[in-house]
Amino acid sequence: MENVVLMTPLLAYFDPGSGSLVLQAVVGGAAGLMVFAKYLWTTAAPRFFRGAPKPSEMDQFSSHQVS
Amino acid sequence: MSVVLNYESGSYRDRDGRVFVDSEGGICRALSARALAEWNVVRQTRFFAAATATQRVVSTETLLDTSLISDEEPTDHWAGVLRHAVVPFVSYPFEWSFGMLQDAALLHLELLEQALGEDITLKDGTAYNVQWYGSRPVFIDVPSFERHIPGQPWAGYRQFCQTFLYPLLLNAYKNIPFQPWLRGCLEGITPQQCRNLMSCRDFFRRGVLSHVWLHSQLQASRVVEEVDNTRALSASGFSKELIRANVTGLQRLIRGLRWKASASVWSGYADANGYTPADRQAKESFVRRAVQTQRWSLVWDIGCNTGVYSRIAAENADRVVAMDADYLAIERFYQSLKATPQPGTATILPLVNNLVDPSMGLGWRGVERKALVDRGRPDLTLCLALVHHLVIGHGVPLHELLTWLAGLRTNLIIEFVSKADPMVQRLLRGRRDNYADYEPEVFERLLSEMFDVVQTERLSSGSRTLYFAKAR
Numbered sequence: 433m434e435n436v437v438l439m440t441p442l443l444a445y446f447d448p449g450s451g452s453l454v455l456q457a458v459v460g461g462a463a464g465l466m467v468f469a470k471y472l473w474t475t476a477a478p479r480f481f482r483g484a485p486k487p488s489e490m491d492q493f494s495s496h497q498v499s
Numbered sequence: 500m501s502v503v504l505n506y507e508s509g510s511y512r513d514r515d516g517r518v519f520v521d522s523e524g525g526i527c528r529a530l531s532a533r534a535l536a537e538w539n540v541v542r543q544t545r546f547f548a549a550a551t552a553t554q555r556v557v558s559t560e561t562l563l564d565t566s567l568i569s570d571e572e573p574t575d576h577w578a579g580v581l582r583h584a585v586v587p588f589v590s591y592p593f594e595w596s597f598g599m600l601q602d603a604a605l606l607h608l609e610l611l612e613q614a615l616g617e618d619i620t621l622k623d624g625t626a627y628n629v630q631w632y633g634s635r636p637v638f639i640d641v642p643s644f645e646r647h648i649p650g651q652p653w654a655g656y657r658q659f660c661q662t663f664l665y666p667l668l669l670n671a672y673k674n675i676p677f678q679p680w681l682r683g684c685l686e687g688i689t690p691q692q693c694r695n696l697m698s699c700r701d702f703f704r705r706g707v708l709s710h711v712w713l714h715s716q717l718q719a720s721r722v723v724e725e726v727d728n729t730r731a732l733s734a735s736g737f738s739k740e741l742i743r744a745n746v747t748g749l750q751r752l753i754r755g756l757r758w759k760a761s762a763s764v765w766s767g768y769a770d771a772n773g774y775t776p777a778d779r780q781a782k783e784s785f786v787r788r789a790v791q792t793q794r795w796s797l798v799w800d801i802g803c804n805t806g807v808y809s810r811i812a813a814e815n816a817d818r819v820v821a822m823d824a825d826y827l828a829i830e831r832f833y834q835s836l837k838a839t840p841q842p843g844t845a846t847i848l849p850l851v852n853n854l855v856d857p858s859m860g861l862g863w864r865g866v867e868r869k870a871l872v873d874r875g876r877p878d879l880t881l882c883l884a885l886v887h888h889l890v891i892g893h894g895v896p897l898h899e900l901l902t903w904l905a906g907l908r909t910n911l912i913i914e915f916v917s918k919a920d921p922m923v924q925r926l927l928r929g930r931r932d933n934y935a936d937y938e939p940e941v942f943e944r945l946l947s948e949m950f951d952v953v954q955t956e957r958l959s960s961g962s963r964t965l966y967f968a969k970a971r
Contacts, residue, residue, distance in 0.1 A: 453656070455656070
């Protein structure tokens with residue numbers, strides 16, 4: 433059930449801005465920075481580092497996978 | 500039953516609800532089944548009851564009679580209807596002063612903060628969600644409140660930055676009035692645009708590095724764009740506490756912003772306009788006598804400056820809209836109204852508006868945001884110490900000015916200042932006097948051709964004459 437909730441996409445009637453969503457972790461204080469770090473590790477890091485989640489693992493966050 | 504709903508032209512973006520005007524002139528809102536379900540949750544929350552009781556959110560009732568629901572268009576399937584209290588006069592953020600936009604932003608954040616306490620969020624964040632009861636902001640877009648889904652960020656954050664935060668930063672840090680920017684683009688100022696307007700020094704100012712620079716970087720990032728960020732953030736542990744932290748930070752940032760404006764052209768006018776105390780008193784009593792001849796529904800005070808005469812008009816009016824082209828004059832009047840509210844039931848709404856460059860219809864089909872004259876015509880207009888600025892200062896032909904006023908079908912309290920007056924002399928300095936129409940005889944002839952002049956008084960200085968004229 434929790435997973436279902438977590439995966440509910442944000443459906444606004446306008447473009448909320450991809451960067452605007454992510455920035456909300458950065459401006460959320462120390463706890464937010466931890467979230468931002470994890471976000472970077474799972475989404476951006478695979479492009480640059482070995483050992484980070486493999487592309488197949490991060491596919492779950494690809495916007496093209498959303499049905 | 501199928502009836503044609505008189506949709507409000509500015510309400511079309513959110514397909515879950517549309518505002519319409521009912522047959523009695525009431526402001527109603529048709530809701531989709533989804534929005535109705537959200538409303539039935541929101542209306543039972545404690546924060547919402549408190550916010551409507553204190554008029555921070557517009558008073559709203561659910562209409563039991565759903566016969567209004569129709570299929571005017573095949574795509575419209577409404578499940579419920581709300582009726583909202585009517586705001587005295589519709590205005591837009593590009594007509595507000597710095598302090599008004601600041602207070603509207605703080606109201607927005609305060610409501611979001613309180614809503615989050617009961618697992619409710621705001622699904623958007625635009626400054627157009629706010630209107631005014633006089634000098635008090637009120638949140639009008641009730642269906643913006645809906646249940647918060649765990650793990651999701653605030654969808655309205657970008658809108659909030661573009662229509663509230665960046666305009667305020669621009670005004671406070673760069674001394675650039677935000678009003679022309681907001682009028683130029685209803686979506687507001689983008690993170691990229693705001694970043695480009697900031698200098699290196701500004702990046703050390705509060706809020707710029709994160710809300711502006713980093714925001715624009717992330718918005719431009721292709722990596723970020725290619726990711727489903729809601730899911731990725733959720734999986735990374737995003738929680739509503741982060742929204743709260745952001746809201747608290749924004750509140751602190753916005754409360755701390757100050758507009759350090761130097762004295763502007765008109766804001767010192769009342770002190771420097773050369774009235775003797777006797778003339779000032781005579782003018783006030785002339786205006787008061789005219790105002791007291793009847794109760795007025797809507798008064799426009801064009802060129803209100805410090806708002807002295809707006810306050811006099813409000814003694815016998817339901818609504819006064821006080822307008823001036825000068826940002827600082829409106830800011831000072833707004834702060835004065837906050838500090839010393841107008842007694843009684845009248846509302847005074849100060850607005851930045853330049854008669855020679857007024858708010859016109861904007862947005863989709865040019866009617867999404869209405870022109871000033873389409874938002875309510877006045878039954879009384881105050882036009883004091885203004886005609887010389889329009890005719891000599893801006894070159895508006897006198898005949899055209901009076902024709903425009905007559906076209907409003909408004910009663911009129913108007914002042915004519917002759918060329919002998921020091922203020923007019925100052926306007927004429929460095930100009931060729933091509934204003935043959937700007938003479939008292941011409942003014943009186945035109946005025947009496949278009950209005951019924953019922954009262955006239957020449958002030959003791961001899962260069963200023965007041966007229967109370969009735970619409971024909």
